Amino acid sequence: MLTSPYLNKEECKMKYYFSRIWAGILITLLSFSFTSSSYAIDIKLWDLSARQGQDEFYELLKKEVKKYNPDINVIVTEWENEAYKTQIQLALNGDDGPDVFFNWFGEDSARLARAGLALDLTPYADMEGGYGSFISKGWQDAGAVDGKIYGIANKAVSKYFYYDPAFFDQHNLSVPTTFGELIDTCKSIKAIDPSIVPWPMGNSERWKLNHVITMLNQRVVGAENTKADYALTAPDDELFTNPKYVEAWEKVVELNENCFNDAPNATNPELTRSMFAAQISPMMYCGTWCGGIFASEGFTDFKMFRFPRVEGGADDGTVGFLVAEGLQVSAKTKHPEAAALVASINVSDTMALADAELRGSLISNAALIDQMEDAPHWFTFYVNDIADKSGHVNVLDVLLEANVSNAYLDMGTEVLNGTKSPQEAMDFIRKVALEAKAAM
């Protein structure tokens, strides 16, 4: 201990101890700052909540990511579908949003890219653990906007008619291959027992019928004829004027009269799933997520068929409903490389296989499907059928501009309620489309 000629011994002692205490505090603070800056990288990941296998899936993802970078902690938050649509937009504009987030690929993902809220992931394709080595060019393009990759597709959803083969066999009903046969099947089911709902429709959240009109537009109007209208690039005097659109709505009226339950606009979609799973209704149109739900409710002996072609329609019935889904990275993330790595590992061989096995997803890394052990029969059907389709159509509430999409959703309830005729519905949609186009 040094002494000073200006201080007495006690004062020197005190100064010595104080200097040691200060040094201790400084070392502690410095060590804390080094610890936090050199190691942990927290990556917040937002996803929709899933009914099965999600916890195990994300536990595995956390482990897989750590194999590439042990400092990355993946923090997963799950959201309900409707709440998520709003919350993600708010969060991406704030400073505390997710680094990596789920999105539907189409207008929803492209809008975020155009607004500069989604990170361009093109430079990360070929890094170590990058998505470029896991998914095909075609699947990479599902997340592309203007030639750049703004999202990594890890799965897709499609829709099919599910039916109860035991009921069909018992009553000598055959699987309909045309829209006319579908209506006849509904009539036959009602003739067997008028209390049976042939095809339960729960449109209280509006999107259920939107999926049906998506397919009817495809079958009746066709992809070539809808393209310019959907993109709002058709000339004003032609925009949504094709009379086939009205014909598609007329098919909805036919379905409502012959197939659907009463009060579809007041019926919950989950209830209709249960009606089929409980074998109260022999048929329903549902997503590829439904197979697992039916199985979890105890019904596995169902079969599927495609949305039938419409007689005289523009589509031969080989084009299917398909919405790609995946992860995007926030442009505001403080760790772009780590976030891109997490989104990439999500489509790695290990994770893709786990996604298919644990969550029942139709994965983008399709080459791995053969490696699945004990794949349920519906899963094999989806995979084979999607591969067999000549093309795919995206759902209108994801594909269309927000105002036009909302108009289609609203007109679905109006047509089902009979408060608007098919022609009035299309007149309204055209009016909204013209306004939306003018505002672009």
Place this chain on the structure above:
Amino acid sequence: MNKTQTNSIGFSLSSDRVSVIILLIPALIFCTIFIFIPAFWAIVGSFYSYGMTSLNDWKWVGFDNYIKASQDEFFWIALKNNFIIVFASIVLQVGVGTILAAILDRGIKYGKVIFRTIIFTPMVISSVAVSIIWLIIYDPNVGILNSILKAIGLPTPSMGWLGDPDISIWMIMIVAGWQNTGFMMVLILAGLQGVSKEVYDAAEIDGATGVKAFWYITLPMIRNIIIVAILITTIGAFKVFEFVYVLTQGGPSNATQVLGTYIYLQAFNLLHMGYANALSVVLLIIALILGWFQLKASRRA
């Protein structure tokens, strides 16, 4: 002596003023952060066009958003629905609440506490939970309401209670009334219990009993409480959101749209933030006018 008193009083007043300011500061800070600044930006934003995903790209549009609102049929439907809810809430919540309070105050002798608790209970449940319970009750396929009606041979609406645009708004009103009537009852009951028993005794001598006493004695004496109850209900009816959002999301076909849900739709689904701001400013002005009335009525009460 006088000078000293004056000084003393002067000093005391100024110290009170300082205390008042100090005590107000926390509330002012919170009000500024959570009310004044957002309200200011809502007013500013209402003169621009921008979306949720284009927050940095504001385009000046002047009064266009307000002109658009005046020409927007769904805005008028929403405003009309708010007024329907105001009217129906006053009848259902204040009216029924007053009758229930009068019954509990003077109509029954036993079990007052039990009845009061039962009627008040829905008030402590979250509005979202209440809405979900009623969603199940109203369900056209498995709901108990349809089951009861069918069991006694009565018809049920073919489009469903919440799917029929002509009745769905009234179905929402029943849910809101079921939850909030208990609160109105307790509020009015407190007023009734403040009415002196001697007044009723004197009225009885003059021949005013029962409904007559309620009409000529009770109602005038709790007039101010009822005014406050009406204003609370009116403001609540203009702010209504969760019942509509959970039960119908403004549907079917915008038939149950109210300002709250329509602003939400415009802001977060259709991404018209500027327009949503303009609608919010309209709602803010209505709320300010009603708030001013409430303040005046509260002071009189």
